[in-house]
Amino acid sequence: MENFNELQREVLRLKKEKNALVLAHYYVPLEVQDVADAVCDSFAMAQKAAKAENDIIVICGVRFMGESAKLLSPDKTVLLPSPDAGCPMADMVTPEDVLRLRSEHPRAKVMCYVNSSAAVKAVSDVCCTSSSALRIAKNLDCEEIIFVPDKHLGSFVARHVPEKTFWLHPGFCPTHHKISEADVLAAKKAHPDAEFAVHPECGEDVVKYGDLVGSTAEILNFARKTDAPEILIGTESEIVLRLRRELPEKKIYGVGSSFVCPNMKKVTLEALYECLRDEKTKVELPGDVLSAARVSLDRMVNS
Numbered sequence: 059m060e061n062f063n064e065l066q067r068e069v070l071r072l073k074k075e076k077n078a079l080v081l082a083h084y085y086v087p088l089e090v091q092d093v094a095d096a097v098c099d100s101f102a103m104a105q106k107a108a109k110a111e112n113d114i115i116v117i118c119g120v121r122f123m124g125e126s127a128k129l130l131s132p133d134k135t136v137l138l139p140s141p142d143a144g145c146p147m148a149d150m151v152t153p154e155d156v157l158r159l160r161s162e163h164p165r166a167k168v169m170c171y172v173n174s175s176a177a178v179k180a181v182s183d184v185c186c187t188s189s190s191a192l193r194i195a196k197n198l199d200c201e202e203i204i205f206v207p208d209k210h211l212g213s214f215v216a217r218h219v220p221e222k223t224f225w226l227h228p229g230f231c232p233t234h235h236k237i238s239e240a241d242v243l244a245a246k247k248a249h250p251d252a253e254f255a256v257h258p259e260c261g262e263d264v265v266k267y268g269d270l271v272g273s274t275a276e277i278l279n280f281a282r283k284t285d286a287p288e289i290l291i292g293t294e295s296e297i298v299l300r301l302r303r304e305l306p307e308k309k310i311y312g313v314g315s316s317f318v319c320p321n322m323k324k325v326t327l328e329a330l331y332e333c334l335r336d337e338k339t340k341v342e343l344p345g346d347v348l349s350a351a352r353v354s355l356d357r358m359v360n361s
């Protein structure tokens with residue numbers, strides 16, 4: 059415990075005292091990740107929440123992640139350290155948008171990126187993450203797919219599943235969307251020998267340069283396994299910091315100057331400590347939303 063600061067030690071003590079499982083997303087600050095029981099992307103977070111046997115699950119991430127944990131563990135206490143940390147992309151689609159798209163394309167099934175509200179999941183057929191989207195789209199029993207809310211992930215999936223027709227909602231992640239082709243070309247010029255691993259939430263003009271296009275976990279695994287001594291990372295800045303610490307023998311570079319999700323940075327160590335101490339920031343969902351949304355999320359976790 060000697061490497062932990064005082065607040066981190068308090069968090070570890072409370073965690074044990076309350077039999078709480080703390081799950082952190084890779085984009086939250088490293089000092090929060092360091093006291094978590096597991097650091098995961100959204101898919102692994104959902105799987106771990108579903109299997110948890112602890113009395114309390116604390117989700118160090120944005121609101122939809124807390125909702126997903128509650129959907130999969132409805133009888134547990136699910137806490138969010140920073141309930142005001144939302145995901146702007148998730149907020150770009152409403153249940154009414156999904157119902158309108160359904161009436162416009164009655165033969166299509168609705169695939170909903172896990173970065174969405176429980177209310178949107180409740181009117182969707184199946185959820186997916188960036189790592190499971192291709193497989194789920196290929197296996198879905200239909201010829202047309204409505205994909206919400208991320209137009210970039212949706213078009214990436216559509217390009218790889220050409221046998222189906224896709225109807226895309228025009229949402230996007232502001233953090234990944236602002237990375238431009240010019241940013242990538244400048245980074246590649248500065249580091250010509252680096253391999254480029256990029257997240258499919260980036261636009262097509264960025265993703266097309268990727269040696270790997272994958273989820274956060276897939277980007278981390280790529281960086282660990284590749285023989286390349288230099289790697290260019292096309293996703294949130296905390297991944298660059300994490301890889302620099304984990305792989306000191308490799309040179310890890312970020313693309314662009316401010317690849318930061320401000321919402322994930324709201325999940326501070328102080329917020330985690332207060333959340334465990336007070337247990338006030340519980341995730342609650344209406345019963346009808348909970349049962350309907352769980353169906354599409356279960357299909358994802360069990361697919």
Ligand code: SF4
Pocket residue numbers: 085120144145146147148173231232233234294319320321322
């Ligand atoms: S990085 Fe983008 S998609 Fe992820 S939580 Fe932040 S705004 Fe949402």
